[in-house]
Amino acid sequence: MSEGSKNDVQTLSVRRELKKRLQYPGSHAGEGIEHRYLLPRDQSGQSDEILVRTGAENPQRMTCALQSRSENNAGRNSSFPSFVGDNKTGNNHGRFSFFLRYGLVYHIRYEPRRSKFILVSMSGGRLRMTAPWTYIKDLPSREGADVTVRGWLYNMRSSGKIHFLQLRDGTGTVQGVMVKKEVSEEDFSAAKSLWLEASVEVTGTVRKDDRAPSGVELSVASVSVIQNPADEYPIGKKDHGIDFLLDNRHLWLRSSRQQAIMRIRERVIWSAREFLHNDGYLLVDSPIISGAAGEGVSGLFEIDYFDSKAYLAQTGQLYAEAAAAAFGRVYCFGPTFRAEKSKTRRHLTEFWMLEPEVAFFDHKDNMDLQERLICHIVSSVLEHCGNELAALERDVSKLENIKAPFYHLQYGEAIEMLKKLGSDTLYGEDLGNDDETILTQQFDRPVFIECYPKSVKAFYMKEHPENQDLVLCDDLLAPEGYGEIIGGSQREDSYERLVARIREQGLPEEPYDWYLDLRRYGTFVHSGFGMGIERVVAWIAGLQHIREAIPWPRTIYRLKP
């Protein structure tokens, strides 16, 4: 490996130049494409050239030839005249590798959409053509094949003459079985000295084995160590405390549990956007830096904005309302910030919120949309994240039960119910965290709490037509004690009443002049809501704490990593 590290230095210095040179196009429409690439000069001042030709009938079939002009590479041309790859039938994903001097291997890939070749990577140290590597998730379908896996060693067990290398590469895990008499003495002893989370390239044969979770194992032929850590890996195999794990969040993400959570998070976001896109919603993002407060100044992060003050967005809603007047059905999705000094399992100072806003939707249409969105997200996670839910030991039956219709409670009914359950929250007060927990434990599906008192809700919510003390809003509480995941409302569309509400709450009018314009110029019935991504993820994944639902949690005392 000392040989490799020497080359790595050289790699860095030539990489930049090579990338530059790989940019000239030279394509000829209709016929095959021919590219010539000059490679960096060697010590003698000569340059090599790569000649790449693509077939006219199939641009992805190509031949590559190294034409050497330099003396110390002249012999290579004959021993390495060309390399033919086929992206359709081959398993190399269109990547081609050239061995060149310095012991470097250049990996070049054809990019069909740009009709050009791009430099994928360079590696050094081994005098061979590197096979493109295989992702662990694909191994079950490659039984019997000789493959190379690149990844990290997350655990190792040894029985003297046999090593069990537990490998992960982000797509899955596989056990590499290394038998002493089947590999070189160097590889066997090198493997024994590996520490956890060493980065390795393992070559071997995919072999069926009923004992393996994925059904296959890798019979190791050779191990190439990319880096063996200098120190012991901080996160061990036994339990750790939450504080330690959060301090090591950058490493904690490698664990199978965190990987499962992040995949579920991605599925939640993906499925939500898929649902909205397919339903005709346009993504119109809102600014993160804003001169005006969204829902009152108390929980805002203030920043210096040149010579004036600005705030980090608490919500994109006001902007979404403006966009709804332009595009009808819109949503925004991005990080939002709350400077509350909350220290609970449901709060972060930075969290992601999905905020649809719909023209000509009333309170009821709004709740219907929320219900359909949540159902779609849950069923999508169930469909695509079975392995992840299993890894988290989530009770899937609880999620399979999430189907329309959800329960509905009027605020007054909720207070009555809470009184019977022992809460001392009075009519007119907002529901506390305990109240939400108690309430959601009564239901096996999400429950809407509708029409809260005006006094505890934001100024932009529309008054209830039959009771001026209430507003047309809804909180959607997730079951199993998780509580509020969505807050929504029909918006006040009357200019006069909106101005009155702003004054009632003692807010300055000037920052809202543009917002009031929406009621001056073609006002319209409209509704929307905000869904907290991390809370939805925490609920679906069954997490104890919201901070596991975001890659880099920001809480009051945690800015690092």
Place this chain on the structure above:
RNA sequence: UCCUCGGUAGCUCAAUCGGCAGAGCGGGUGGCUGUUAACCACUAGGUUCGAGGUUCGAGUCCUCGCCGAGGAGCCA
């Protein structure tokens, strides 16, 4: 800001009424050809968060401080 709990080996945690500072994992050495957080033997590893106090004696009790967690309030 308030309430509650906690801080002991690299990590997770014990330590009875105030009486010799302990275990597992991780590290080191040796053993083991089917291990699944492998196992077995041996071994190294400590300013018990800090300052002060009570006591023959403090990880343990008292005071103050620092740090963290859970909860309240507020919210998604």
